[in-house]
Amino acid sequence: MKLGVLFSGGKDSTYAAWLAKKEGYEIACLITIQSENKDSFMFHTPSILATSVQARAMGISLIIVKTKGEKENELEDLEEAIITAKKKYKIEGIVTGAVESVYxxxxxxxxxxxxxxxxxxxxxxxxxxxLLEDLIKNKFEVVITGVAAFPLDKKWLGRKIDNKFVEDIKKLNSEYKINPAGEGGEFESFVLNCPLFKRRLIVKDWKDYGEKNNWRRELEDVE
Amino acid sequence: MSKILIINISKERLHYYEFVKPIEDILKNVGVEFYTKHYTKFNDKDLKADKIIICGTSLMDNDFIDKIESFKWIEVYKKPILGICGGMQVISLIFNGELGKESEIGLFNENFVKSFLGMKEKKEVYHLHNNYITLPLEFEQFTSSKIPQAIKHKEKEIYGVLFHPEVRNKSLIENFVNL
Known part of the structure; x- marks a missing residue:
């Protein structure tokens, strides 16, 4: 079965794509929604243009759709994108990295x-x-590109998801109820390498924006 | 020690992670022994399981309805069964309920008129179905809803829920395991 993956470049959608491939499905295309609204309810926003570099590393076609990111409009834009993927790549299903969000x-x-x-x-x-442990076990190289909850701060940007990270997150989870996989928006992440990639990506330039417990790292040059 | 059988009814392999694994994880947390099988692989030895949970599947997947005769064992199995969504549809079809169309996707409130595996009064539940099955004669309904959302056999310990308790009502599954 040919599938399209709703792809943000972060750990969840990339891991979901890998599971689909591992189970014998063909990933026919990736679909990235670029939201102008940084606080979109639906879509992960940081570093989204870098997804085109990731798609090249996987050798998979990418559909990028821009949306203003207003609540119900962005759903219409998503629907359009899926219809395009169905026509162009003959996909018979969509894969998402949703973990907890019923929304x-x-x-x-x-x-x-x-x-x-x-x-x-x-x-x-x-x-x-x-989920974090599975990423490490399956050789996903993932870095943090955004934080949005106390007591996370700028120091977390660029951190790799490794055993030390998991230990620190377990502590924060028991003390501050930080969602360890970050789907509540506490973290945004970016995959630099994984079994789907033909080569490892290198971040050559970036800019950090934010204050206090709300930071994001825009990847300006990835190759 | 008791052993629970989890039945996967999904046609697509990739749906295991979404409809079966969350149930396995709840059983692991409870610390009960279990094993998982696809419904097409069910055999007489499986009748020895102490309880059976039949999982749900995706909105587009109705393969199990075409192969409903694979679930004839429900008529002879004497121990507790819990059917979730597609699993509930299986149970109701085996007891001669009729297939109907009603799509509900997302969080909904259901009003439990009688206690059902720990669910009482108004509860928020996660729905993911296009179909439902009318209430079979031997069953009673526990919610005030138009279509059957939570049902139990009047004499046997056979339970069915149309919603997905593994999303917002994990304790329902724990209560079934601890029956």
Missing amino acids: QASRIQKICNKIGIECFNPLWQKDQIE
Whole structure:
């Protein structure tokens, strides 16, 4: 079955794509929604243009769709993008990296149901620490590109998800209820290398924006 | 020690992670022994399981309805069964309920008129279905909803829920495991 992956370049959508491939599915295209709204309810925003470099590293076509990111408009833009993917790449299903967000998952379910294609959420309800450990075990090289919760700060930008990271997150989770996989928006991440990539990416230039407990790293040059 | 059988009804391999693994994770957390099988692989030895949970599947997947005769064992199995979404549809079809169309996707409130595996009064549940099955004669309904959302056999310990308790109501599954 040919599938399209809703792809943000972060750990969840990349890991979901890898699971699909591991189970024998063909990833026919990636779909990235570029939201002008930095606080979009639906889409992960930082470093989204770098997804085109990731798609090249995977050798998979990428559809980029721009949206103003207003609540229900962005859903129409997403629906358009999925219809385009269905026509152009003959996809029969969508893969997402949704873990906990019923808001995201149910809206994508509705769109797929309306279009008449399958919807796959292989990380659905997955234990958050298990997810981080699976990333490390399966040789995903992931860095943090955004933080948005106390006591996370600028120092976390650029940190790699490794065993030390998991230890620190476990502590923060028990003290401050930080969601360890960051789907609540506490973290944004970017995948530099994984079994789907033909080569490792190098971040050559970046800019950090933010204050206090709200920071993001824009990757300006990735190759 | 008791052993629970989890039945996967998904046609697509990739749906295991979404509809079966979350149930396995809940059972692991409870610390109960279990094993998982696809419904097409069910055999007489599986009747020895102490409880059976039949999982749900995706909105587009109705393969299990075409192969409903694979679930005839439900008529002879004597121990507790819990059917979730597609699993509930299986149970109701085996007891001669009729297939109907009603799409509900997302969070909804259901009103439990009687206690059902720990669910009481108004509860928020996650729905993901295009179909439902009318209430079979031998069953009673526990919610005030128009279509059956939570049902139990009047004499046997056979339970069905149309919603997905693994999303917002994990304790329902824990209560079934601890019956």
